[in-house]
Amino acid sequence: MDVFQIQNPKDIDAAVSGGATANTAQQGANVRFLAGGTTLVDLMKLNVERPQKLIDINRLPLDKIEALPDGGLRIGATVRNSDLANDARVQRDYPVLSQALLSGASAQLRNMATTGGNLLQRTRCVYFRDQDMPCNKREPGSGCAAIGGFNRNLAILGTSDQCIATNPSDMNVALMALDATIHILGPEGRRAVPIADFFLLPGSTPDKENVLQPGDLITHVTLPALPTGAKSLYLKLRDRASYEFALASAAIVMVREGNAIGEVRFAMGGVGTRPWRVKDAEDHLRGARMDKAAFQAAAELFLKDAKPQSGSGFKIELAKRCLVHSLQSASQLA
């Protein structure tokens, strides 16, 4: 690990101006914000991240969960995953978020990991984590060892010929289905980015994973109030019963209207280069009868553009079954 400086900013503005000196806010950044450290410290030990300066944001006043006047929720960037998952308002109003968080990592890691950090969690692709292997995300232009390599845990949606790395987060999948907004303070001021616009597809620049620029600090995330009667849940399928990343997961928000489906939103994890949502699949379900045939048709639409890799063909069927099963479960709650 390279030597680095640790900076303790006196306030949020000082953190932003410290961060603004970075050469990039993406892979290879020489300045990094440090929150829980569960991704960053791990990758620094592997020399995948090599910052010269860490700006410790753990003591900034970004650790509150607050109810909003419109019935929504404001979640500070340094709220720990365990505190968010166990918050009574989250458990009551957004069970999908609580369930997603509790299905991720371990109790110890959830005590450390933060909301902002989880949004920026890096892929678990083994080639990204291994300095001795080519990886376009870690070292642009070096190639992708995952294509044709070990890729059963990697993406089948949103891939390019440069990168097939999966976004590993469970929280992000729930936030996608909840239409969360990410609030950023940068050198130019404040801005709000819908989560659907926050993550970038790998395309020809897999080293650029999101819209953040140097100095941009995620300050909080807001959740809109869900429609009256909305039910939500998270289902995660993986190789082990606990403490494992998803092969496929689904976050569902559903409202019943009579015998039909009213508002419905869903996102999947473990299958996309970013948390994945398909508008056509949701449109198909709005107004449809709550039966397995409708859910199956929605799953076909969701996976329509899936491209299996050498070791991930099974994930197409797995993802469909994951989505059908979780939609059925949600319809029984709704």
Add this chain to the structure above:
Amino acid sequence: MTDITPKPGASSGPDRRTILQTLGAAGVAATWQGNVHAENVRAEAATPPSPPVPDDYVEVEMRVNKQPVSMRIDPRTTLLDFLREHMHLTGTKKGCDHGQCGACTVHVNGRRVNSCLSFAATHQGEEITTIEGLGEPEHLHEMQAAFVEHDGYQCGYCTSGQIMSAVALLHEPCGPTNADVRELMSGNICRCGAYNNIVAAIQQVRQGT
């Protein structure tokens, strides 16, 4: 600058590690010099020369097992290495060193964390508790006693992490069943596979029997 309070919470008598270190040093000395007494070797080992402190080291102040500690350290030092290498509190173990096994679990301000994924310099003013601060050989914490009673280990390498996790779990939201306990203990890997006995020990303490 250096004000080290060695081994807060540790027992004062000779332990296996001290004996092994002394024997090891004596063995090396015997090989090199033939007739050096172990007593002299022990005296030399106790007062190693202090190397100069580099400029890029950072001052850390925290409380470890209720004792104040302040020291200048390399900013790259993880909390785990700080506890083991600087505080000589070797009850906390290094397993994977990447947050995957849980052997390094300690409490920071009462919450369990992986000490390998955290830089010591970011814990200014915080309260760290290690297995040494939990109980003593003659006054075991009830969780330590339950692990002994239920044989919650074989080789013992993961045990301090398991116990630190289990003690923290007592104050966390956790359902009543064995499956609930297993889920919240999944961040602590036991390669010997003592899981059933570990769960039995934890459930005994939770049920207060």
